[in-house]
Amino acid sequence: MTRPKTQMKDGVIHPQVPLRPAETVMRLRRMGASFPHRLSFLRILTRILAHENVTVQRTHWQISADGYGHAVYQVLLGGFDYALIAVSTDLPADQRTDRVIATAWDTSYVLYDGVPSAAEIARVVAAAPLQEAARFTARDLILSRANKSVRLFDHVVTALREGRQPDPDLVRQTGYLMRTTAVYGNGKFGIADRGIISDRPYLAGPFMAEMLTVWLIRGFTHDLVEHVGGAPLDRDIKRSLGIGNATGLGMAPFLVNHPLLLDAWMQARETAIARVRAVPALDPALIARIYELAARAAAHLGEWTVADPVAASRIAVLRREWPQITSMMTPEMMTGVQPIDRLITASAAFSVDTQELLAAMLMEPFGDLIDGLGDCMATPYAPRLDPAMGCDALARLIDQDWGRAVNTDFDAPQNCSRFWYVSEEKLEPRLGDRYSEAGAELESPLDVARQVKALAVDLSGSSGSVSTFLQNYPVHRATVRRVQTLHRHKYSEIRDNLIGSDCLPIDMLRCKLSFFGAAKFDPKSDRWTRITLAQGAPLADELDNADDWWLPVSGI
Amino acid sequence: MMRSLNEISGMVLKAARGAGVPLGHCEDLAAAAGYIAATDPEALGIFGAVFGASHGIPTCTSQGDTTTISSGSVAIAGPLAVDAIGAGARDVRLCNVSAPTLVFALFAVRGFAVSHRFEGVDLIVTTTSDAAPPAPVVGPAVVSDQLWQTLADFAAKTYVPASEASRMAGAGAGLTDND
Numbered sequence: 023m024t025r026p027k028t029q030m031k032d033g034v035i036h037p038q039v040p041l042r043p044a045e046t047v048m049r050l051r052r053m054g055a056s057f058p059h060r061l062s063f064l065r066i067l068t069r070i071l072a073h074e075n076v077t078v079q080r081t082h083w084q085i086s087a088d089g090y091g092h093a094v095y096q097v098l099l100g101g102f103d104y105a106l107i108a109v110s111t112d113l114p115a116d117q118r119t120d121r122v123i124a125t126a127w128d129t130s131y132v133l134y135d136g137v138p139s140a141a142e143i144a145r146v147v148a149a150a151p152l153q154e155a156a157r158f159t160a161r162d163l164i165l166s167r168a169n170k171s172v173r174l175f176d177h178v179v180t181a182l183r184e185g186r187q188p189d190p191d192l193v194r195q196t197g198y199l200m201r202t203t204a205v206y207g208n209g210k211f212g213i214a215d216r217g218i219i220s221d222r223p224y225l226a227g228p229f230m231a232e233m234l235t236v237w238l239i240r241g242f243t244h245d246l247v248e249h250v251g252g253a254p255l256d257r258d259i260k261r262s263l264g265i266g267n268a269t270g271l272g273m274a275p276f277l278v279n280h281p282l283l284l285d286a287w288m289q290a291r292e293t294a295i296a297r298v299r300a301v302p303a304l305d306p307a308l309i310a311r312i313y314e315l316a317a318r319a320a321a322h323l324g325e326w327t328v329a330d331p332v333a334a335s336r337i338a339v340l341r342r343e344w345p346q347i348t349s350m351m352t353p354e355m356m357t358g359v360q361p362i363d364r365l366i367t368a369s370a371a372f373s374v375d376t377q378e379l380l381a382a383m384l385m386e387p388f389g390d391l392i393d394g395l396g397d398c399m400a401t402p403y404a405p406r407l408d409p410a411m412g413c414d415a416l417a418r419l420i421d422q423d424w425g426r427a428v429n430t431d432f433d434a435p436q437n438c439s440r441f442w443y444v445s446e447e448k449l450e451p452r453l454g455d456r457y458s459e460a461g462a463e464l465e466s467p468l469d470v471a472r473q474v475k476a477l478a479v480d481l482s483g484s485s486g487s488v489s490t491f492l493q494n495y496p497v498h499r500a501t502v503r504r505v506q507t508l509h510r511h512k513y514s515e516i517r518d519n520l521i522g523s524d525c526l527p528i529d530m531l532r533c534k535l536s537f538f539g540a541a542k543f544d545p546k547s548d549r550w551t552r553i554t555l556a557q558g559a560p561l562a563d564e565l566d567n568a569d570d571w572w573l574p575v576s577g578i
Numbered sequence: 579m580m581r582s583l584n585e586i587s588g589m590v591l592k593a594a595r596g597a598g599v600p601l602g603h604c605e606d607l608a609a610a611a612g613y614i615a616a617t618d619p620e621a622l623g624i625f626g627a628v629f630g631a632s633h634g635i636p637t638c639t640s641q642g643d644t645t646t647i648s649s650g651s652v653a654i655a656g657p658l659a660v661d662a663i664g665a666g667a668r669d670v671r672l673c674n675v676s677a678p679t680l681v682f683a684l685f686a687v688r689g690f691a692v693s694h695r696f697e698g699v700d701l702i703v704t705t706t707s708d709a710a711p712p713a714p715v716v717g718p719a720v721v722s723d724q725l726w727q728t729l730a731d732f733a734a735k736t737y738v739p740a741s742e743a744s745r746m747a748g749a750g751a752g753l754t755d756n757d
Contacts, residue, residue, distance in 0.1 A: 115754075115756050116754065118754060118755055118756050119754050119755055157579070157580075159580070160582070160717065160718050169755060171757070172756050172757060173757055187696050207580025208582075208584050209583060209584030209585050209588075209718075210582075210584070210585070211585075212580060212581065212582055212585070212718070214582070215583045215716055215717070215718070216582070216584070217584045217716030218716055218717070268755070367751060404609065406688075407602075407661065407664070408664070409660075409661035409662070409664040409665040410664060410665040410666060410709045443737075443738040444736060444737050444741075445737065445738055445740045445744060446737040446738060446739045446740055446744075447735070447739075447740035447745065449737065452738075452744055454738070459741075459743065459744065460738070460739075460741070461738030461744075463738070463739050464735075464736055465738065466736075467601050471603050481628055488661075489658075489661040489662055489663075489664065489665035490638075490665075492602075492658065493635075493636070493638040493661075494635070496600045496602070496603060496635060496654055496657075496658070497600045497601075497604070498600075499600055499601070499602020499603055499605075499606075500600070500601040500602035500604075500605060501602070502602070503602060503605075505583065516706070520693060542678065568663065
């Protein structure tokens, strides 16, 4: 196989095999099989925190015996002070919902820019519990909230009060004491625009401030349960308690609305895979490391239990196939030529889930080859229209890149049975049935494939420039921009019909969440999932050993 | 009230959609709104009138290296003017243009250095060899509550009223999470 040398923005030239084609990678089913990997943002963050020798100081702890009040945690990162202001309130059970329609939460948070004064702490303590109903300032970088996993939180409190540690099985099953239900950044409700921090050291990468917030929240949940329980948790149990998250459709349009960012993330991950596939040979230490990771993946699959029957059946397939994958890793294979590439090539005979798990795992031992790609995952650019392009050239792009869209019959009910919309009620994104629900005339423009087909129809027979075409057809402006963008950024579009009856929004959610570092996806429907973040991640006083928690396995 | 730039551009995008502006033009107007908010926030008031106008397709003609865009709202004509320059025209004449500040912002966010002059009610934009305009300083901007409400009213035209069925099934999750 050819091994062209390419150079990305990480500035280092590495051999690599050709990238997996976007037509393969960007299908929803495969995106929905994504696993966290070492370029996931939370992994990048913990490496940064370790590199910078960051320490976390709890500067305020005004929490009552039953766990209500506020706390402040302070960190210094890249020469800037940041503070997590955490507020814990008494939430009646009938108000505890993870949906965006909620109006109250167990806890709420602001990542504050600087060292907050008493007045600023008081302001945030008053505003944060109100979330979307309040207004914030540009000193507030991130706004978040989290609800308790009531069953586990109460169990841990009870156990600690009785002088024992919590049941390890319960800790493993849930994996977190609280789950966030929103982590808002980039100007929402008056908080700082991303531009305010986008050139700061270590916060320039995508979602770095959000990840810092989430990691600090996890520490707060540990402190809170120990405070209420009146005794410390064992370190291993504490490390096994990550931070949960409940995510719905609100996350799905992000990937459609940020094509260049999606391309940057996927390009970085696929380049990483292409680089490790080009590794000519493995030394004994690397082989041992891969065996260790394969065993960890097997243990992780054993711990990953979900109620959803579709997800459970996929996990069952993974459990059945993974030993077959590891059985291919014979000494002969591992000491042969280009073994990573041969393994990944051979994995094509297995399920998509198994293929993606293997690819994520094989990135893991090669930080020196791929970690620099983390610097390529943010983009300050937005898609641009090229008005000078000829209509004939635009038509060729559609022929090359959008065959699946233009060959879809959108008059067939199954190909347009759904419509995305924003509900008037608290502006929650939802998905409706075009044939049984009202509101399709107000649908959100996520019907990208259908738009491209409509463009292709009107473009047929047109000549001259795109500029002239759009004078007559302004309705196609956004689509022309997407078509042109995809040709330059091959991973910028999901290669599926997002309004078809077989579209599962949860596939979009899982892809994005895997880039955050999420694991143990626990779908509650085809459009809603719980996940676990930072399970097994280093605690605040463990940052000297920050980078070995891919697919964490409970150490308890 | 103080609004972040992302809030402003996001609200303008939604309001433009609610006003019936084609999506691609909405995207350009949103970017321009962010630029105006960062450079001349008091000028944001133009959007109320822009979205209140009808959004018919303008008539565009080209002669030599000049493109003339007649009639139609600035929400449509503005981005088309930027296209014309991007496709090689030297001058663009926007006839009877209602919000030149928006036109200037559209050129700025596209990175085009241009000069302009008025001939009666027509705006003539000409390419120059100057450096591209600098990116504006990032920061929140004050937006009047009246304008915000106007924009919110347009945006609300894209929202679907909730029903009990959509509340239960549309988001794919239940209403309580006490586990």
